[in-house]
Amino acid sequence: MTNFVLPSYKEQSQEVKDRFDRIKERPVMLRVENLTKTFKAKNGPSVALNNVSFQTYRREFTSIIGPSGCGKSTMVRLLAGLESQDSGNIYINDKIITGPGIERGMVFQGYTLFPWLNVVENVMYGLLRKGETKTYAKNKATEWVRLIGLEQFEHSYPSQLSGGMKQRVAIARSLATHPEILLMDEPFGALDAQTRAKMQSYLLQIWKKVNISIVFITHDLDEAIYLSDRIIVLKANPGEIAEIIEVPVSRPRSPDQFLSPEFLATKKRLEELIHPRHEDKDDKLPLVKLTLVGDEVL
Amino acid sequence: MKKQSMFVIWKNLPPIQKRILFTLSFVLPILAWCIISYVPFVWHPMVQITEVGDVSFYKQDMLVQKEVFYRENERLVRQGLKPAKGEPANPIYLPAPHTVANSLVSSFETPPRRPGEPWLHESLMHSISIIFWGFFLSSIFGVPLGIICGTYKFFSNLIEPFIEYFRYLPAPVFGALAVAVLGINDGPKIAIIFIGTFFQQVLVIANTTRKLDSSLIEASQTLGAKRLTIVRTVVIPGILPDLYRDMRILLGWAWTYLIVAEVIGTSTGISWFINQQAKYRNFDQVFAAIIIIGIIGVVSDQIFAWIGRRMFHWETHNEKR
Numbered sequence: 001m002t003n004f005v006l007p008s009y010k011e012q013s014q015e016v017k018d019r020f021d022r023i024k025e026r027p028v029m030l031r032v033e034n035l036t037k038t039f040k041a042k043n044g045p046s047v048a049l050n051n052v053s054f055q056t057y058r059r060e061f062t063s064i065i066g067p068s069g070c071g072k073s074t075m076v077r078l079l080a081g082l083e084s085q086d087s088g089n090i091y092i093n094d095k096i097i098t099g100p101g102i103e104r105g106m107v108f109q110g111y112t113l114f115p116w117l118n119v120v121e122n123v124m125y126g127l128l129r130k131g132e133t134k135t136y137a138k139n140k141a142t143e144w145v146r147l148i149g150l151e152q153f154e155h156s157y158p159s160q161l162s163g164g165m166k167q168r169v170a171i172a173r174s175l176a177t178h179p180e181i182l183l184m185d186e187p188f189g190a191l192d193a194q195t196r197a198k199m200q201s202y203l204l205q206i207w208k209k210v211n212i213s214i215v216f217i218t219h220d221l222d223e224a225i226y227l228s229d230r231i232i233v234l235k236a237n238p239g240e241i242a243e244i245i246e247v248p249v250s251r252p253r254s255p256d257q258f259l260s261p262e263f264l265a266t267k268k269r270l271e272e273l274i275h276p277r278h279e280d281k282d283d284k285l286p287l288v289k290l291t292l293v294g295d296e297v298l
Numbered sequence: 299m300k301k302q303s304m305f306v307i308w309k310n311l312p313p314i315q316k317r318i319l320f321t322l323s324f325v326l327p328i329l330a331w332c333i334i335s336y337v338p339f340v341w342h343p344m345v346q347i348t349e350v351g352d353v354s355f356y357k358q359d360m361l362v363q364k365e366v367f368y369r370e371n372e373r374l375v376r377q378g379l380k381p382a383k384g385e386p387a388n389p390i391y392l393p394a395p396h397t398v399a400n401s402l403v404s405s406f407e408t409p410p411r412r413p414g415e416p417w418l419h420e421s422l423m424h425s426i427s428i429i430f431w432g433f434f435l436s437s438i439f440g441v442p443l444g445i446i447c448g449t450y451k452f453f454s455n456l457i458e459p460f461i462e463y464f465r466y467l468p469a470p471v472f473g474a475l476a477v478a479v480l481g482i483n484d485g486p487k488i489a490i491i492f493i494g495t496f497f498q499q500v501l502v503i504a505n506t507t508r509k510l511d512s513s514l515i516e517a518s519q520t521l522g523a524k525r526l527t528i529v530r531t532v533v534i535p536g537i538l539p540d541l542y543r544d545m546r547i548l549l550g551w552a553w554t555y556l557i558v559a560e561v562i563g564t565s566t567g568i569s570w571f572i573n574q575q576a577k578y579r580n581f582d583q584v585f586a587a588i589i590i591i592g593i594i595g596v597v598s599d600q601i602f603a604w605i606g607r608r609m610f611h612w613e614t615h616n617e618k619r
Contacts, residue, residue, distance in 0.1 A: 080520055081520075082516050082519065082520075100516075100519040100520050101522075102521070102522040104520065105520060105521075106516075106517070106520035108513055108516070108517060110511075112513045112514055112516070112517035114514060114517075114518075114532065114535070114536070115536075116535045116538070116610075116612050118612075125521055125523075126521035126522055129518075129521055129522035129523050129527065129531075130522055157611075157612040159612060159613070173521065174520065174521065177521065177522065
């Protein structure tokens with residue numbers, strides 16, 4: 001076994017440092033202040049989020065990651081305005097949000113395309129709600145469909161599309177209304193590994209072309225590192241921020257970087273935060289019992 | 299390719315097998331009917347008299363119980379009289395397939411016994427119009443109310459408990475009341491269909507509405523849709539295919555209330571026709587009328603199903619029905 005020493009994930013190259021300096025000069029896009037959300041459960045209330053505060057900047061790609069039950073889905077639903085917090089505030093461009101709003105687009109894990117509308121009509125949906133005329137909305141939507149490379153499927157219905165295609169349409173649908181921030185709740189979680197990798201590169205390309213901040217929920221460490229500027233790591237019970245990591249991987253990103261030292265260093269740090277070795281109170285795997293059912297093979 | 303067993307759980311069958319089974323599901327019962335009707339030793343508990351012999355109370359073509367026939371003949375032989383002759387037959391209430399098939403045509407051509415009584419096709423049209431008005435009026439109120447209950451918890455909690463209670467009251471118990479209020483003509487009949495359909499309709503449609511994928515509503519909210527726009531652009535189109543299927547099932551229920559409804563007040567429609575023919579002991583006509591009701595039901599349902607597939611074509615691409 002080759003033993004090589006990883007650099008610290010806090011070591012940043014000049015390019016990365018400069019980029020973070022530029023990002024932090026930009027106006028604050030999203031500000032979360034002391035956000036707390038409790039759910040009632042059978043055995044007493046469970047704290048999904050406890051006093052969480054952070055901010056993201058314009059055009060920043062932020063991921064939120066954490067073990068299951070850390071409240072990352074609750075977080076994105078609060079940001080979208082689909083649920084309301086117990087206390088604390090969420091500001092978009094310094095304005096408090098009180099419900100869903102058109103300045104925040106959202107992409108769900110389950111695609112959520114309207115099955116009775118074809119691809120173009122799905123993309124048109126938000127534009128029509130904005131009060132655009134049908135002709136304008138149709139032209140705009142068709143443009144978006146071209147941009148995501150689905151012009152052959154303009155008139156197809158969601159049931160005729162693959163998972164990856166559906167998610168592309170969902171992304172186009174939420175971007176068509178020009179939101180300032182795109183919330184993505186494990187958008188590629190239901191896709192197979194290959195499609196997923198394609199969609200990740202694809203998302204980076206779109207993000208390059210569109211002026212938008214992204215908040216991306218995932219449980220996939222590689223995905224978070226590959227896509228993000230910063231990663232907000234949550235811990236569970238109660239849901240609190242464990243650490244906010246500035247990803248030291250340079251841009252533009254490419255899949256080759258998955259094995260670069262700074263990538264691996266970041267991943268190691270994330271592993272430590274999310275799967276701490278010493279405290280596995282919840283799930284003690286009864287490995288010993290396996291010997292009862294079978295002899296050791298090796 | 300390995301041959302697939304015919305009894306695989308949940309697996310679709312090859313099209314030829316499907317078609318054969320479809321045909322068999324109609325042919326088998328008809329075959330059973332033919333066997334009972336045409337093969338003498340299967341059932342035939344009666345004897346049809348062909349020659350009366352010396353029995354005073356026999357008449358030509360009369361049906362007599364088998365035991366009675368043989369006992370009577372034994373007596374005649376013992377007394378040196380001429381025994382009667384007869385052929386095994388089924389009771390009058392089970393006519394043979396060919397007589398019913400004949401009646402299917404002739405019942406439309408036979409004029410009513412008494413002048414002023416409706417022909418069969420007139421009776422049928424009357425039944426269909428009762429169903430239509432009952433179902434139509436019920437749907438006008440029931441569908442919107444169901445959607446409202448399914449969409450807003452407020453209305454669900456306000457309206458559904460009472461409807462849940464009311465739905466257990468059998469529609470026919472309102473017959474006398476309906477006649478008192480609406481007279482003896484079509485009013486009470488339509489009211490019975492309405493009562494029989496409406497309460498189920500509200501609950502079924504409310505449930506269908508609640509089954510809509512809530513993430514679609516959330517998606518529309520993040521795209522800027524609000525309140526009534528959500529109902530108009532997501533809830534209604536989202537539940538439409540299921541709503542349509544519900545309506546088809548409910549229409550079937552409305553048919554079952556028809557027979558009850560038609561004997562309330564003055565008897566009319568297809569039920570009147572059936573009762574009248576039964577009085578005359580024209581059981582072939584009774585069977586013909588019953589078969590016609592079935593055909594109307596199946597054919598109209600298939601037409602609605604076909605229309606549904608055309609209307610909700612986005613659904614059928616990946617779902618095999």
